[in-house]
Amino acid sequence: MHQPLALQPLAPNSSTDIMAIANNPVLWICVAGVFGVIIIQSAIFMKAARRAAPAVDMSTQDIRTSFRSGAVSAIGPSLAVSLVAIALLGLFGAPAVLSRIGLIGSAAYDVSAAGIAAGSMGAKLGDASYTQSVFAVAFFAMSIGGAMWMLATLILTPLLRKGDAKIRSVNPAAMAIVPAAALIGAFSCLGLTELPKSGIHILSFLVSAAVMGLCLLLAKRLGKSWLREWGLGISIVLGLSASYLAVGPAIGA
Amino acid sequence: MSSITSAPTTTHSNAMADFSRTTSRWGQITMIAGLLISVAGPLYLVFATGLDIGPAQLWIAFAAVAATFGIIWIVEPLTYYPILGPAAMYQAFMIGNISNKLLPAALIAQTNIGAKPGSKRAELAAVVAICGAAVVHLISLAIFVGLLGSWLISVIPPSVLLVTRLYVLPTVLGAVLVQAIVSMKQPRTTVFALLVSAVVVFVVLPLVPSLAMVSTAIAVLGTILLAWFFRGKNTITEAKPIHIE
Incomplete structure (x- = not known):
C-alpha cells in the first residue's frame, strides 16, 4: 500500500x-x-x-x-x-x-x-x-x-534606500491580502495534493499538522517561544514516526 | 524605519555614510557571488553529468515555481526593508531564516545595548548581531548537518531512510500549512484557500490530469482573487512581514 x-x-x-x-x-x-x-x-x-x-x-x-x-x-x-x-x-x-x-x-x-x-x-x-x-x-x-x-x-x-515613496505606498489593503492569500493558497494546494497519494500520506500529513497546531497553541498559552522555533522539526519527526509505525510491518522493519 | 527616519547630523554623517557605502557595495558583490555559486551547482548537475535534461524542462520547472511564489519573491524584501534597514537586507536574504532567527537576534542585541529602534545605533547593533547569528548558524550546520547528518544517514536502517524519503514531503507540508494559517491570521482567506485547493485537487485534477503542472498556480490565483473581491471592510491592517520558515 x-x-x-x-x-x-x-x-x-x-x-x-x-x-x-x-x-x-x-x-x-x-x-x-x-x-x-x-x-x-x-x-x-x-x-x-x-x-x-x-x-x-x-x-x-x-x-x-x-x-x-x-x-x-x-x-x-x-x-x-x-x-x-x-x-x-x-x-x-x-x-x-x-x-x-x-x-x-x-x-x-x-x-x-x-x-x-x-x-x-x-x-x-x-x-x-x-x-x-x-x-x-x-x-x-x-x-x-x-x-x-x-x-x-x-x-x-x-x-x-533612495526612499522611493512609490514602492512603499502600494495599496496597504493589497499588501495585507494578496501575499497572505498567495502563501496560504500555495501551501494548502501543495498540502492537499499529497493526500490522494496514499493512506500513509494522509496519516503523516494529519499527524504533522496536528503536532504543529499543538506546538503553536502551547507556545502561545505558555509563552514558550522555543516551541514555535522547534515546531517544524517536532512535527516532521512525529509525522515520520507515525508513518514508520504504519508501514513498519509492510517493509519488514 | 532606520533608513529613513534619522536624518544624519553632521557629527556622524561621514562615518555612517562610509558604513552605508561599504555595506551597500560589498553587500551587493557578496550577494551576487552567493547567487551565482548557488545556481552553479544544479546547472552543473543538469548539463555536465550527462543526465540529458533539456532547457525546456528547466524553464517549465522555473515557470511552475514562479507562478506559485513569484509574488512572495517581491513582497518579502519590500516588507522586511523597514525592519532590517539596507545593510542587513544583504545579510538576511543570503543567510535566510529571517523571522525565526535573524530578527530575534537583532532585537535582543538592540535591547541589550539599550539602542532605540530606528536609531543608527540600532542599525549597527542589528548588523553586528546578524553577524553573530551567522557564525553560529554556519557552525551548527557544518557540525550537525554536514558531519553528524552524513554519518547518521550512513548508519540509519534502510527502512527508516525509505520511510523518510517517501513521507517527509507530506509531513513538511502539513506543518507548514498550519504555520501559514496561524501566522497570517486571515480566517476568510484561509477558508477560500482550502476551498479552492480542494476543488483543484479533488475535482479539477481528476477530470483534467494535464493541469497537474499548473495546479498550484491555479490555486494561488483563485485564492488571491476570492480573498480580494470578498475582503472584509476591516482587513486593511498594516502590511506585516510574511515569512514561513
Missing part, C-alpha cells in the same frame, strides 16, 4: 540512485563557496560596523554585546533548522540541503519548489519516479527560487 503506483513516463535517465549524484564533489565545492561568501560578507560588515561605531556613540563593549547576543539567540533556532535539515538529507543529500534549506532558503519554500518541479516532470519526490534527472531539476528549481529572492533584494534595496 505504501508502494507507489506506477507513474507517468520516466525522465530519460531513470536511475533512482539520487545519492550518487547528490554528493557530487562539485556540489560540495559550491556549498563551501556559499559558506565562504557568507563568512566574507560577515567579516566585511563587522569591520564596517566597528569603524562607524564611535561616531554613533557605540562602544567596543556595545559591539561585543551585540555580537554575543546575536550569536546566543541564534543557537536554538539554528539547532531547530538543523533538525529539519537532517530530516531532508535522505531526500536531497547533504550538499543540496546545506545550500538550500540551511542557507538562503527555508524548508517550506524549498521543499515546495522541489515538489512543484518534480510535478512538472510528472514525478513525485521520494518514490520510484524520483530519478536522478528529477532530482537535478528539483535542485535547480529550489536554487533558482532562492536566486530570485536575492535578485529582488538586489533590485529593491537600492530603490528603497
Whole structure:
C-alpha cells in the first residue's frame, strides 16, 4: 500500500540512485563557496560596523554585546533548522540541503519548489519516479527560487534606500491580502495534493499538522517561544514516526 | 524605519555614510557571488553529468515555481526593508531564516545595548548581531548537518531512510500549512484557500490530469482573487512581514 503506483513516463535517465549524484564533489565545492561568501560578507560588515561605531556613540563593549547576543539567540533556532535539515538529507543529500534549506532558503519554500518541479516532470519526490534527472531539476528549481529572492533584494534595496515613496505606498489593503492569500493558497494546494497519494500520506500529513497546531497553541498559552522555533522539526519527526509505525510491518522493519 | 527616519547630523554623517557605502557595495558583490555559486551547482548537475535534461524542462520547472511564489519573491524584501534597514537586507536574504532567527537576534542585541529602534545605533547593533547569528548558524550546520547528518544517514536502517524519503514531503507540508494559517491570521482567506485547493485537487485534477503542472498556480490565483473581491471592510491592517520558515 505504501508502494507507489506506477507513474507517468520516466525522465530519460531513470536511475533512482539520487545519492550518487547528490554528493557530487562539485556540489560540495559550491556549498563551501556559499559558506565562504557568507563568512566574507560577515567579516566585511563587522569591520564596517566597528569603524562607524564611535561616531554613533557605540562602544567596543556595545559591539561585543551585540555580537554575543546575536550569536546566543541564534543557537536554538539554528539547532531547530538543523533538525529539519537532517530530516531532508535522505531526500536531497547533504550538499543540496546545506545550500538550500540551511542557507538562503527555508524548508517550506524549498521543499515546495522541489515538489512543484518534480510535478512538472510528472514525478513525485521520494518514490520510484524520483530519478536522478528529477532530482537535478528539483535542485535547480529550489536554487533558482532562492536566486530570485536575492535578485529582488538586489533590485529593491537600492530603490528603497533612495526612499522611493512609490514602492512603499502600494495599496496597504493589497499588501495585507494578496501575499497572505498567495502563501496560504500555495501551501494548502501543495498540502492537499499529497493526500490522494496514499493512506500513509494522509496519516503523516494529519499527524504533522496536528503536532504543529499543538506546538503553536502551547507556545502561545505558555509563552514558550522555543516551541514555535522547534515546531517544524517536532512535527516532521512525529509525522515520520507515525508513518514508520504504519508501514513498519509492510517493509519488514 | 532606520533608513529613513534619522536624518544624519553632521557629527556622524561621514562615518555612517562610509558604513552605508561599504555595506551597500560589498553587500551587493557578496550577494551576487552567493547567487551565482548557488545556481552553479544544479546547472552543473543538469548539463555536465550527462543526465540529458533539456532547457525546456528547466524553464517549465522555473515557470511552475514562479507562478506559485513569484509574488512572495517581491513582497518579502519590500516588507522586511523597514525592519532590517539596507545593510542587513544583504545579510538576511543570503543567510535566510529571517523571522525565526535573524530578527530575534537583532532585537535582543538592540535591547541589550539599550539602542532605540530606528536609531543608527540600532542599525549597527542589528548588523553586528546578524553577524553573530551567522557564525553560529554556519557552525551548527557544518557540525550537525554536514558531519553528524552524513554519518547518521550512513548508519540509519534502510527502512527508516525509505520511510523518510517517501513521507517527509507530506509531513513538511502539513506543518507548514498550519504555520501559514496561524501566522497570517486571515480566517476568510484561509477558508477560500482550502476551498479552492480542494476543488483543484479533488475535482479539477481528476477530470483534467494535464493541469497537474499548473495546479498550484491555479490555486494561488483563485485564492488571491476570492480573498480580494470578498475582503472584509476591516482587513486593511498594516502590511506585516510574511515569512514561513
